[in-house]
Amino acid sequence: MERELAFFEGKIVPIEEAKISIKTNSFHYGTAVFEGIRAYWNEDEEQLYILAGKEHYERLLKNARAMFMELPYTAEDLVEITKELLKQSGVREDIYIRPIVYFKDLKLTPKLVGYTPEIAIYLYPFGAYLDPEKGIRAKVSSWIRNDDNSIPSRYKIAGAYVNSALAKTEALMAGYDEAIMLNANGYVAEGSGENIFVVRNGVVATPGVNEHILEGITRALVIRILREDMGVEVVERPIARSELYIADEIFMTGTAAEVTPIVEVDNRKIGTGKVGEITKQLQEIFFNAVRGKVEKYKHLLTPVY
């Protein structure tokens, strides 16, 4: 990145100018709604590709609207703004894009009406978030995923990430890499920032969208690759904790996590304890697709240059 810029209050500005007051309403009540988007650098083409920009901004706008945050932009506008931000920043590497919608009012009272929403976007150079090559060790958390009827996991609300932070911290402090949270019904929900997939006897299972999870964009892409390109059956169904320990393969998906294998859960080896065959094949297609090397998925990419 040649220079650090942000989109802030309607303009692209140097990052030092993108500052909010400690009085900002959403800072106090966690009512901001955010996204995580990746852009991938393709060295051969000298091109930067935004992955699923439109899908991420559509999710953001819908979630923000549900929180009574109406913005004067379409998803297409926000993709254009992001392109411009990446271009002006001179990004020629893999990067993470963080758009966040918040109430900018310098007022107290936790509510969603009568306030003014604002959007900011900044960039974060980012390699692998977990370890997609060796895989990770995960711990089933003692923290229950927040119930969709308490704080919707589906909306990517800042405050919901207190739940993620508690679970991730517990896992890290116990010597693991990531947490797997169960929902209030006792079934597997998701990681602190990832969806989860479990392979048993060649069939891939993942919690359904009403299991108190985020409806991941990577989740949707991975389901498509598994079904259409690999001919693997994928079922959305409740998954019990006890199934994790006898799974052949487990992996997590997310914009940050990409496709990350889980090779151990609660000190039990998953399968052989090495990255499984379905996960490996999926990773190969996924990583080629995001860098613009798979024609079929090029429509998900927005070239920046």
Ligand code: PMP
């Ligand atoms: N679940 C949670 C709690 C997350 O924060 C994320 C990351 N956005 C995901 C799942 C994966 O979603 P996506 O593939 O859309 O990034």
